[in-house]
Amino acid sequence: MLLAPIVWVLTVVICYYFAAQVWWFPPAISQHGLAYDAQFMRTLVITGIIFFLAQFALGWVIFRYRDNGTRAHYSHGNDKWETIWTSATAILFVGLVLMGTRIWVAVHLSEPDPNAIPIELMAKQFAFSFRYPGPDGKFGSTDLKLVNDAAGNPFGLDDKDAAGKDDIVSASLKVPAGKPIKLIMHSRDVIHNFFVRELRLKQDIVPGMEIPLYFQADTPGVYEIPCSELCGLGHFQMRSTMEVMSEADFEKWKVEQAAQ
Amino acid sequence: MASPVAHSAHHAPQGFIRKYVFSLDHKVIGIQYYFLALFSVLIGMSLSLLMRFHMVHPDAKVGWFGTLWPTAAQGGIMTPELYLSLMTMHGTIMVFFVLTTAPQSGFGNFFLPIQIGAEDMAFPVLNMLSFWTTLLALGVMVAAFFVQGGAPLAGWTAYPPLSAVPQAGPGEGLGQTLWIVSIAIFSGASLMGAINFIATLIDLRCKGMSLMRLPLTCWTWFVTAILGLLGFAVLLAAGVLLILDRTAGTSFFLPAGLMVSDQILNHKGGSPLLWQHLFWFFGHPEVYIAILPGMGVTSQLLSTFSRKPIFGYRAMVFAILSIGFLGFLVWGHHMFMSGMSPYSAMAFSVLTMAIGVPSAIKTFNWIGTLWGGRIRYTAAMMYALGFVSLFVTGGLSGIFLGQPALDLYFHDTYFVVGHFHMIMGVAAIFGMFAGTFYWFPKMFGRMMNETLGKIHFYMTFVGVYAIFTPMHYLGIAGNPRRYSDFTNFDFLGKLLPVHTFMTHAAYFTAAAQILFFFNLFWSMWKGKKAPMNPWEATTLEWTVPSPPPFDNFAGQHPVVNHGAYEYAVPGAPRDYIMQTDPVDVHAE
Numbered sequence: 101m102l103l104a105p106i107v108w109v110l111t112v113v114i115c116y117y118f119a120a121q122v123w124w125f126p127p128a129i130s131q132h133g134l135a136y137d138a139q140f141m142r143t144l145v146i147t148g149i150i151f152f153l154a155q156f157a158l159g160w161v162i163f164r165y166r167d168n169g170t171r172a173h174y175s176h177g178n179d180k181w182e183t184i185w186t187s188a189t190a191i192l193f194v195g196l197v198l199m200g201t202r203i204w205v206a207v208h209l210s211e212p213d214p215n216a217i218p219i220e221l222m223a224k225q226f227a228f229s230f231r232y233p234g235p236d237g238k239f240g241s242t243d244l245k246l247v248n249d250a251a252g253n254p255f256g257l258d259d260k261d262a263a264g265k266d267d268i269v270s271a272s273l274k275v276p277a278g279k280p281i282k283l284i285m286h287s288r289d290v291i292h293n294f295f296v297r298e299l300r301l302k303q304d305i306v307p308g309m310e311i312p313l314y315f316q317a318d319t320p321g322v323y324e325i326p327c328s329e330l331c332g333l334g335h336f337q338m339r340s341t342m343e344v345m346s347e348a349d350f351e352k353w354k355v356e357q358a359a360q
Numbered sequence: 361m362a363s364p365v366a367h368s369a370h371h372a373p374q375g376f377i378r379k380y381v382f383s384l385d386h387k388v389i390g391i392q393y394y395f396l397a398l399f400s401v402l403i404g405m406s407l408s409l410l411m412r413f414h415m416v417h418p419d420a421k422v423g424w425f426g427t428l429w430p431t432a433a434q435g436g437i438m439t440p441e442l443y444l445s446l447m448t449m450h451g452t453i454m455v456f457f458v459l460t461t462a463p464q465s466g467f468g469n470f471f472l473p474i475q476i477g478a479e480d481m482a483f484p485v486l487n488m489l490s491f492w493t494t495l496l497a498l499g500v501m502v503a504a505f506f507v508q509g510g511a512p513l514a515g516w517t518a519y520p521p522l523s524a525v526p527q528a529g530p531g532e533g534l535g536q537t538l539w540i541v542s543i544a545i546f547s548g549a550s551l552m553g554a555i556n557f558i559a560t561l562i563d564l565r566c567k568g569m570s571l572m573r574l575p576l577t578c579w580t581w582f583v584t585a586i587l588g589l590l591g592f593a594v595l596l597a598a599g600v601l602l603i604l605d606r607t608a609g610t611s612f613f614l615p616a617g618l619m620v621s622d623q624i625l626n627h628k629g630g631s632p633l634l635w636q637h638l639f640w641f642f643g644h645p646e647v648y649i650a651i652l653p654g655m656g657v658t659s660q661l662l663s664t665f666s667r668k669p670i671f672g673y674r675a676m677v678f679a680i681l682s683i684g685f686l687g688f689l690v691w692g693h694h695m696f697m698s699g700m701s702p703y704s705a706m707a708f709s710v711l712t713m714a715i716g717v718p719s720a721i722k723t724f725n726w727i728g729t730l731w732g733g734r735i736r737y738t739a740a741m742m743y744a745l746g747f748v749s750l751f752v753t754g755g756l757s758g759i760f761l762g763q764p765a766l767d768l769y770f771h772d773t774y775f776v777v778g779h780f781h782m783i784m785g786v787a788a789i790f791g792m793f794a795g796t797f798y799w800f801p802k803m804f805g806r807m808m809n810e811t812l813g814k815i816h817f818y819m820t821f822v823g824v825y826a827i828f829t830p831m832h833y834l835g836i837a838g839n840p841r842r843y844s845d846f847t848n849f850d851f852l853g854k855l856l857p858v859h860t861f862m863t864h865a866a867y868f869t870a871a872a873q874i875l876f877f878f879n880l881f882w883s884m885w886k887g888k889k890a891p892m893n894p895w896e897a898t899t900l901e902w903t904v905p906s907p908p909p910f911d912n913f914a915g916q917h918p919v920v921n922h923g924a925y926e927y928a929v930p931g932a933p934r935d936y937i938m939q940t941d942p943v944d945v946h947a948e
Contacts, residue, residue, distance in 0.1 A: 101737060103742060106822065107749055110749075114753075117833060122833070124833075124836055124837060125769075126851070136765065136766070136768065136769065139765055140760075140766060140769075143759060147760070151756050154723065154727070154752045155753075158749055158752070161733070161735075162745060165666065165731070165732060165735050166737070167735055167736045171935050172666070172733050172927070172928040173668075173732055173928070174928045174929055174930050175669065176671070177672035177674075177675065177725070177728065178671075178672075179672075182672050186717060186720075189721075193714075193759065194710060194714070197709050197712075197762065200765035200766060203768075204702065204764045204765040207765075208702035208705075209702050209703070225529075225621075247619060249622075288617065288618065288619045289521065289525075289620045290519075290521045290522040291632060297851070300769050301768055301769075302771055302772070304698050306632055306633065306698070306699045308614075308616065308630070308631065309699050311699050324849050326840050326849055326852075327840070328773070328840045330514065330519070330522065332444075332522060332528055333439070333513060335844075336440060336843040336845055336848060
């Protein structure tokens with residue numbers, strides 16, 4: 101039966117490309133990223149084994165049990181096997197999700213670091229903007245009516261507020277390596293998404309909500325930020341970058357920006 | 361159970377219009393639904409080919425694009441917004457007018473009454489009404505292409521504010537309004553259908569057709585109808601609220617502080633997340649609306665063609681019921697990244713893993729059914745076997761996505777696109793192919809061509825794996841979905857060869873469908889005449905002529921004495937016992 105070898109060959113080819121990792125994650129740049137990769141590999145190995153065995157078994161019955169004119173053994177099933185595979189799958193699936201829970205808790209539910217560097221993200225069709233509070237550590241107040249993208253004021257910073265005088269606004273994200281960051285996310289029109297592959301982090305940016313995201317990046321470099329929630333006709337080109345720099349470079353960058 | 365007196369009053373209608381157009385006959389209505397889905401799948405497939413073309417040749421100049429879309433493809437170059445319209449319409453048409461329509465309303469309408477020994481559905485007029493309402497919904501949906509601004513670009517999920525604010529993009533004006541109206545009409549039609557299915561199955565089963573003797577197809581149509589009843593009611597309400605936000609100035613889904621296209625909006629107090637909750641409360645059960653009937657058909661065929669009783673009938677029924685129940689408790693897994701409380705994400709993920717268990721039970725039982733069988737490799741059986749393979753592949757990628765921790769990366773990447781196409785797209789479509797080859801003789805009185813069917817099967821089976829498997833690798837590389845081209849990011853440029861491969865695989869698979877359409881229409885007129893029971897199957901539709909007469913059983917009232925899958929019974933004269941065979945068939 102031709103179908104059996106086809107199922108087997110497809111199975112082997114699919115498994116090969118997962119094993120060969122030709123198209124794969126970029127290297128992780130954070131502790132969270134490493135934990136993520138470990139959970140991914142656990143899931144991949146377990147589902148990979150189930151995938152291989154299930155497809156192999158399917159191919160086997162197709163290959164083995166062609167009609168030969170005799171009658172099959174009359175059976176309506178087997179409760180023992182039914183119980184075994186039901187419990188086994190339940191334990192395996194729920195076990196996997198519980199193992200991943202630590203990662204989820206670390207990202208979203210752990211006690212936030214009070215010393216995390218606050219950075220505000222404002223998303224709009226079709227650009228990201230980032231704001232740093234400046235030396236005073238305070239964000240100045242903003243007003244939608246003052247928004248002027250052409251004049252470089254995507255946040256609508258209020259000139260009259262002293263706290264906003266030293267705020268730094270940037271089109272790309274700069275963070276110091278090895279320091280906890282608190283990214284405070286806003287959107288002013290539709291839903292957007294913040295995604296850095298190397299951080300293994302993703303979060304929708306929802307208008308009307310203030311969503312904080314805590315992370316720490318350890319490896320210096322420049323990483324792309326693709327918008328990952330459909331936001332309109334320019335969705336495919338809504339791009340920014342995250343540059344992870346040494347602490348000294350980061351301080352130097354802030355001084356340069358403040359001077360402008 | 362049955363009410364024979366009232367139903368014997370049925371008389372076959374005279375005249376073309378009452379017989380084939382505004383027909384009350386569930387069989388004609390089933391075929392009408394089937395052809396509606398067939399027409400829709402042609403549109404949906406064409407749109408996907410245009411999308412696949414654009415993704416690898418975003419700057420290509422194609423003369424007839426300009427002719428078809430004078431503004432959105434001016435000079436023959438497809439714009440990103442046109443790409444998004446095609447994507448939105450592809451998803452919408454496929455999900456609603458194909459996956460929801462053919463397996464349930466098409467096959468279900470035709471075969472549920474016959475399989476339970478009824479003369480028609482419980483409410484024939486409602487049945488006719490639900491078909492014509494669905495057709496109206498399709499007309500309104502397709503009309504969105506032809507209005508100012510074109511079809512909407514907010515995707516089949518239509519997340520506000522994008523879908524709620526007309527100035528958020530081209531297509532978000534009248535196009536989006538028509539989209540919502542169409543979905544609301546479709547919801548109404550589906551509610552009528554669901555009520556009819558539920559009433560029919562509960563009230564019109566013939567003598568002896570106890571619940572545990574029902575073919576598994578009937579169980580899946582029944583549970584699907586319940587899902588439709590509860591799900592579409594919520595979608596209808598959500599659609600009405602969205603229309604109000606767009607046209608009446610309400611703020612159900614729109615918060616304060618919005619500024620779209622440099623214009624400050626006056627909404628306040630709404631939440632974009634409310635839409636997502638309402639939508640996915642429908643949207644997740646919808647996935648099972650698409651796949652459950654396919655599971656039923658697969659179970660039916662695997663048993664019939666391996667000449668063995670279904671392995672673990674009770675476990676299968678239990679699995680169908682628990683999938684139906686749990687299907688309403690997992691919608692939050694579409695929203696792990698939405699800004700919803702991280703605590704609820706954990707609850708939804710455990711429930712999501714729980715729903716994997718009955719799905720796994722079904723797979724084990726299918727293999728158990730085949731094990732030790734005497735398999736007859738008909739074209740119909742090939743599709744059922746293909747269904748099992750695709751169901752396993754598509755299901756297992758759900759184990760990644762169901763974990764919020766792993767969804768932190770995979771959400772909205774091609775991994776998701778690969779996952780749902782594999783399972784609710786092609787697995788469900790294979791269920792339809794299986795159903796078509798299996799029931800065609802009964803529906804049209806002729807046999808389909810087996811050789812053509814098998815060639816079509818092999819090409820499609822390899823083709824869909826070639827289209828949708830690479831999407832998982834792209835997802836692992838972080839490729840976001842809903843991008844019209846990949847030239848703006850360094851990391852996406854490197855993935856372009858994979859996209860090119862998938863596009864070619866899509867051309868190949870689409871070309872293979874010509875074989876199916878040819879086989880279908882050729883067999884309708886020229887196929888070999890079908891006998892009453894060509895597959896030596898046991899259920900009630902095989903006890904009546906092909907095609908069945910107007911009231912199915914020619915005034916007779918069938919009596920059921922056996923379960924649905926009595927194959928290979930020791931001591932029986934044949935290797936199968938029909939459900940209507942006398943009780944003492946063993947003694948013969």
